[in-house]
Amino acid sequence: MPAPNHPELSHCLQQVLPSAQAEAIPLPLTPAIKLYLINQDFPQQSLSQDEMLAVMNYPAYWAFCWASGQVLAQYLLEQPERVRGKTVLDFGSGSGVVAIAAAMAGAATIYACDIDPDAMMATAANAKLNQVELKLYNDFFDITADIDVIIVADVLYDKENLPWLGRFIERAPEVLVADSRVKHFSYPPYTLIERREGSTVPDLDEFDEFRDVRIYYAHRR
Ligand SMILES: C[S@@+](CC[C@H](N)C(=O)[O-])C[C@H]1O[C@@H](n2cnc3c(N)ncnc32)[C@H](O)[C@@H]1O
Numbered sequence: 408m409p410a411p412n413h414p415e416l417s418h419c420l421q422q423v424l425p426s427a428q429a430e431a432i433p434l435p436l437t438p439a440i441k442l443y444l445i446n447q448d449f450p451q452q453s454l455s456q457d458e459m460l461a462v463m464n465y466p467a468y469w470a471f472c473w474a475s476g477q478v479l480a481q482y483l484l485e486q487p488e489r490v491r492g493k494t495v496l497d498f499g500s501g502s503g504v505v506a507i508a509a510a511m512a513g514a515a516t517i518y519a520c521d522i523d524p525d526a527m528m529a530t531a532a533n534a535k536l537n538q539v540e541l542k543l544y545n546d547f548f549d550i551t552a553d554i555d556v557i558i559v560a561d562v563l564y565d566k567e568n569l570p571w572l573g574r575f576i577e578r579a580p581e582v583l584v585a586d587s588r589v590k591h592f593s594y595p596p597y598t599l600i601e602r603r604e605g606s607t608v609p610d611l612d613e614f615d616e617f618r619d620v621r622i623y624y625a626h627r628r
Pocket of ligand 1: 468469503520547560561
């Protein structure tokens with residue numbers, strides 16, 4: 408049976424890749440979580456010049472579950488005490504994978520924040536698909552509630568996002584960051600607590616180094 412398709416999210420993808428669909432698929436590392444992602448057989452190699460430019464101008468990050476997101480979701484499902492009963496904020500939620508894992512792990516209230524309005528739409532659709540409740544925000548600074556834990560996966564691909572590491576620990580007493588992009592990660596008080604292999608879904612055939620996901624933890628003293 409074909410995977411269920413999400414018409415509005417498929418429509419967003421078709422603005423840049425006319426044959427793309429947003430299909431619901433279970434994640435390999437956390438099959439309890441299903442996400443609407445770009446169809447696995449989307450044409451990676453055979454994009455025209457115009458399609459390539461369109462993809463670069465509109466990077467639909469929400470249409471992939473990034474390796475760090477999948478690994479952090481798996482970690483939270485295995486170690487639910489990290490978030491159970493707490494107020495959690497997923498920064499750069501994309502598809503919403505980490506926020507959904509936090510909800511499944513028993514977090515009391517979960518905020519999902521992403522600057523991309525289409526990512527917010529994807530997070531909302533994926534929350535509904537997984538039957539969890541999330542509060543959605545485009546702007547981190549609009550969230551006024553007390554936050555116990557900030558969770559972050561794969562937002563450090565852009566070096567301009569590095570200063571957020573300092574803002575997170577000012578905003579919440581605990582922060583978990585999953586990343587496979589920063590080579591020499593040295594940002595006290597963040598310390599490496601876990602290293603796991605993961606891949607982006609659908610698999611983008613990235614270099615092995617980007618499959619080596621590290622989880623860093625910081626807490627305020
Ligand atoms: C590579 S995706 C990761 C998505 C998801 N966390 C995962 O692991 O699959 C990075 C996401 O961070 C979002 N993002 C980047 N900078 C941001 C900012 N300053 N505030 C909120 N979201 C941001 C992007 O829009 C994108 O959806």
